[in-house]
Amino acid sequence: MLHGDKASSLSIWSFPDYTPITTIPLCSKASTGGTAQILQQQSTSNSTVYIGAATLLTLGIRGSFRPVYCEMAFIPDQRPLLSTPNRSAAKTKNTLIMDMAAAKKPVSLWRDIWDLIKPDLLLLACIVLTAIGAAVVHLQTPVITGELIDVLTSGAKAASHGLALTIQELNKPAIKLFSLLSAQGNRWKNVAQRLRAKLFAAIIQQDMSFFDRHQSGELVGRLTTDVAEFKSTFKQLVTLGLKSVTQTVGSAIHLFQISSSLTFTMLATMPFLYILLNIYGAYLRKLSRYSKQLDGISSGVAGEVISNMRTVRAFASEEREMDHYANVCGDVSKANQHMGLHIGLFQGLTNVSIGCMVLTVLYYGGSLVVRDQLSSGDLMSYMLSTQTAQQSLVSLGVLFGQSIKAHASAARVFEFIHQHPLVPLHGGQALVQVNGDIHFHDVDFYYPGRPDHQVLDRFDLHVAQGTTVALCGPSGSGKSTIAALLERFYEPTHGQIYLDGQDLTTLDPSSLRHHIGFINQEPILFATSILENIRYGKPDATMEEVREAARQANAAIFIEGFPDGYDTVVGERGASLSGGQRQRIAIARAILKDPKILILDEATSALDTQSEKLVQEALDKLMEGKTVLVVAHRLSTIQNADVIVVMGRVPGNILEKGTHDQLMANGSTYFQLHNQLVHTENQY
Numbered sequence: 097m098l099h100g101d102k103a104s105s106l107s108i109w110s111f112p113d114y115t116p117i118t119t120i121p122l123c124s125k126a127s128t129g130g131t132a133q134i135l136q137q138q139s140t141s142n143s144t145v146y147i148g149a150a151t152l153l154t155l156g157i158r159g160s161f162r163p164v165y166c167e168m169a170f171i172p173d174q175r176p177l178l179s180t181p182n183r184s185a186a187k188t189k190n191t192l193i194m195d196m197a198a199a200k201k202p203v204s205l206w207r208d209i210w211d212l213i214k215p216d217l218l219l220l221a222c223i224v225l226t227a228i229g230a231a232v233v234h235l236q237t238p239v240i241t242g243e244l245i246d247v248l249t250s251g252a253k254a255a256s257h258g259l260a261l262t263i264q265e266l267n268k269p270a271i272k273l274f275s276l277l278s279a280q281g282n283r284w285k286n287v288a289q290r291l292r293a294k295l296f297a298a299i300i301q302q303d304m305s306f307f308d309r310h311q312s313g314e315l316v317g318r319l320t321t322d323v324a325e326f327k328s329t330f331k332q333l334v335t336l337g338l339k340s341v342t343q344t345v346g347s348a349i350h351l352f353q354i355s356s357s358l359t360f361t362m363l364a365t366m367p368f369l370y371i372l373l374n375i376y377g378a379y380l381r382k383l384s385r386y387s388k389q390l391d392g393i394s395s396g397v398a399g400e401v402i403s404n405m406r407t408v409r410a411f412a413s414e415e416r417e418m419d420h421y422a423n424v425c426g427d428v429s430k431a432n433q434h435m436g437l438h439i440g441l442f443q444g445l446t447n448v449s450i451g452c453m454v455l456t457v458l459y460y461g462g463s464l465v466v467r468d469q470l471s472s473g474d475l476m477s478y479m480l481s482t483q484t485a486q487q488s489l490v491s492l493g494v495l496f497g498q499s500i501k502a503h504a505s506a507a508r509v510f511e512f513i514h515q516h517p518l519v520p521l522h523g524g525q526a527l528v529q530v531n532g533d534i535h536f537h538d539v540d541f542y543y544p545g546r547p548d549h550q551v552l553d554r555f556d557l558h559v560a561q562g563t564t565v566a567l568c569g570p571s572g573s574g575k576s577t578i579a580a581l582l583e584r585f586y587e588p589t590h591g592q593i594y595l596d597g598q599d600l601t602t603l604d605p606s607s608l609r610h611h612i613g614f615i616n617q618e619p620i621l622f623a624t625s626i627l628e629n630i631r632y633g634k635p636d637a638t639m640e641e642v643r644e645a646a647r648q649a650n651a652a653i654f655i656e657g658f659p660d661g662y663d664t665v666v667g668e669r670g671a672s673l674s675g676g677q678r679q680r681i682a683i684a685r686a687i688l689k690d691p692k693i694l695i696l697d698e699a700t701s702a703l704d705t706q707s708e709k710l711v712q713e714a715l716d717k718l719m720e721g722k723t724v725l726v727v728a729h730r731l732s733t734i735q736n737a738d739v740i741v742v743m744g745r746v747p748g749n750i751l752e753k754g755t756h757d758q759l760m761a762n763g764s765t766y767f768q769l770h771n772q773l774v775h776t777e778n779q780y
C-alpha cells in the first residue's frame with residue numbers, strides 16, 4: 097500500500113470487526129468506478145493514519161456497503177488502526193473519521209420511508225383502515241352471491257330479494273370508503289413536500305466537490321421528477337396495494353374454506369409466479385436504475401444549456417445543442433422502451449400464470465360439482481373469489497412494475513439525504529471576532545474530482561493582519577484554489593491553514609465564512625430585486641444601511657436612476673445589468689457584510705476603464721483596514737499590494753518590467769513561491 101510516504105490505495109474496512117471490504121487504487125479511477133485520495137495524514141504513537149475520501153460511483157459490494165462519498169481512516173500496513181483510543185486521539189486532533197459502522201450497515205429504504213411518513217401517522221392509519229375496510233366489503237360479494245345462487249337453485253324468491261338488497265347495502269359503505277380514500281389522497285402532497293425539503297437541505301449542505309460532480313439539472317431532476325414518482329407510486333402502494341393484498345389474503349382464506357383440495361391444486365401454479373417476481377423483478381430493478389441514471393444525465397444537459405443560453409446563442413450552437421439533447425433523450429427513450437418491454441412481458445407472464453389458475457379452477461371445480469362434492473353456489477362463490485384474487489394479483493403485478501421505478505427514484509433521493517459532507521456547515525469553535533492573520537502551512541492540494549492532478553505542492557504563505565497580498569500567476573497556477581481553501585470549500589490534502597493562529601479545521605465553517613467577503617470577476621446575483629441582492633450580505637439590514645452600502649459602492653446613482661429603484665428585478669444571475677453594475681452591487685453586498693477578510697478574484701478585470709475606475713474606488717473603500725487576498729493574472733492589474741506572491745512558472749508577460757519597477761517603488765515585497773525567494777530586480 098505504501099509508496100514513499102504516501103499510500104497508493106485506499107482500503108475500506110468494516111467496523112468494528114475490521115473485515116476488509118474493498119481496496120481502491122488512489123489517485124486513479126478505481127475499477128469500482130470510484131475515486132479516492134488522501135486528505136490528511138495523522139501520526140500517532142505507533143503508526144500513521146491516513147484520512148482519505150472516496151467517491152464510489154458504482155457500488156461494487158452489493159447489499160452490504162452503500163457509501164457514495166465518505167471519509168475514512170486507514171493505515172499503510174493494511175491493519176486498521178481505528179481502535180477506540182486511536183479514534184478518540186484522532187478526534188481530538190479534529191480529524192474527520194468516518195463511522196464505518198454507518199457505512200457497513202445500509203440504511204434500509206423502508207426505514208427512510210417510515211421516518212418520512214411518521215409525522216403523518218394518523219393520516220396513514222386512516223388510509224390503511226379505509227383500504228382494508230374497502231377490501232373487506234368487496235370480499236363479501238362472492239360469499240353473498242354464492243349463497244344467492246344456492247337459494248335460487250332451491251327456488252326461494254323472497255329470500256333472493258332479501259339477499260340482493262344486502263348486496264346493495266354492502267355497496268354503500270364501499271362507495272363511502274372509496275370517496276374517503278380519494279379525498280385523503282391530497283394529503284400525500286405533505287409527504288412529497290417534506291421529502292423535497294429534506295433532499296434540498298441535504299443537497300445544499302454538501303461539499304463543493306459534490307457540486308463539481310453533479311450538474312444542477314440532475315439535482316433539480318432529483319428534487320422534482322424523482323420525488324414526484326416516488327410519491328405517486330408510494331401512495332398507490334399504500335392505498336391500492338394494501339387493498340389488493342387484503343383482498344388476496346381474504347379471498348385465499350375463503351377459497352380454503354370452500355374447498356382446500358381445489359385451492360391446493362390451484363396453488364401448484366404459484367412457484368412459477370414466485371420465481372417470476374423474484375428473478376425478473378431484480379432484472380427490472382436494474383433496468384430501472386439505469387434508465388433513471390440516463391434521465392438524470394438528460395436533465396443535466398438541458399439544465400446546463402438553458403442556464404448558459406447566452407453562450408449557446410453567441411456560438412450559434414442551438415442546433416448542436418438540440419442534436420445533443422435529442423441524442424441523450426434518444427438514449428433515455430431506448431432505455432425506457434427496453435424497460436417498458438420487459439415490464440409488459442413481466443405483466444403478461446403474471447397474467448398468463450393467473451389465467452392458468454382460473455382454468456385449473458374451472459376444470460377441477462366443475463368435476464367436483466359433477467361428483468356432488470361441491471354445490472353450484474359454492475363453485476360460483478369460488479369462481480368470484482378467484483376472480484377477486486386474480487384482479488388483486490393483477491393490480492399487485494402492475495403496482496410491482498411501478499414500484500420498481502419508484503424504488504429507483506427513492507434510492508436516488510435518499511442517496512443524497514444520507515450523504516454527509518466532509519466539511520459540515522457547522523461544528524467547531526464559532527468565531528466572534530477575527531483579526532485576519534492568515535497562514536498557509538505546507539499545504540498540498542488535489543481536487544477530489546481530479547485526484548491525479550496536484551494543484552498546490554508544499555504551499556506556504558503568511559498574510560499578516562490588515563495587509564494586502566496579491567497572488568499573481570498564469571492561469572491554472574492555483575490562485576483561486578488558495579481562496580477556495582481559505583473559505584473551506586475544500587480541505588487541504590496535506591498541511592494546515594491557520595486563522596489568527598487557529599487551525600481552520602477547528603473553526604465553525606459557517607462562522608468563518610461570515611468573516612470572509614468574496615468578489616470575483618463574474619459576481620452572481622439572484623433573480624430578485626436589487627434590494628434583496630444587497631441584503632444578501634446582511635438579511636436584517638435596514639433600508640438606510642442598504643442605501644449607504646450602495647453609495648459607498650458607487651452603485652446608488654445607477655440604482656436610483658432605474659424606474660423601480662431598489663425594487664428593480666435583475667433577472668437570472670443578474671442578466672439585466674451590466675458587468676460593472678453587477679460588480680458594484682456585489683461590492684455593496686460585501687460592504688453590508690463587513691467582513692474582516694476580503695478575497696478579490698480578478699474583481700475588475702472584466703470592466704472597461706470607466707467602470708473599472710468606479711469599481712476600484714468602491715473596492716479601495718471596502719479594503720480599508722482589512723486583510724485582503726487579491727487574485728490576478730498580471731502584475732499590471734495589482735495596485736497597492738503589500739506583498740506580491742508569484743505562483744508557478746512565471747512567463748515574461750506577467751512580470752512586465754515597467755510594472756515591476758512601479759510596484760517596487762510603491763514598496764511591495766515581492767517573492768516567488770516554492771523557493772520563497774524575496775525578489776530583487778536583477779532576477780527577472
Ligand SMILES: Nc1ncnc2c1ncn2[C@@H]1O[C@H](COP(=O)(O)OP(=O)(O)OP(=O)(O)O)[C@@H](O)[C@H]1O
Nearest residue numbers: 308543545546551570571572573574575576577578
Ligand atoms: N473544481 C475543480 N475540480 C478539479 N480541478 C479543478 C477545479 N477547479 C480548478 N481545478 C484545477 O486546478 C488548477 C488550479 O485552478 P485555479 O482555478 O486555482 O487556477 P487559477 O490560477 O485561479 O487560474 P485562473 O487565473 O485561470 O482563474 C487548474 O489546473 C484547474 O484545472
